[in-house]
Amino acid sequence: MTLSEKQSGMELQTLLSG
Numbered sequence: 001m002t003l004s005e006k007q008s009g010m011e012l013q014t015l016l017s018g
Contacts (some may be wrong), residue, residue, distance in 0.1 A: 001009075
């Protein structure tokens with residue numbers, strides 16, 4: 001997993017949890 005993919009995943013989790 002690249003750093004950008006990891007950050008994208010974190011952003012998706014934030015959107016889903018919101």
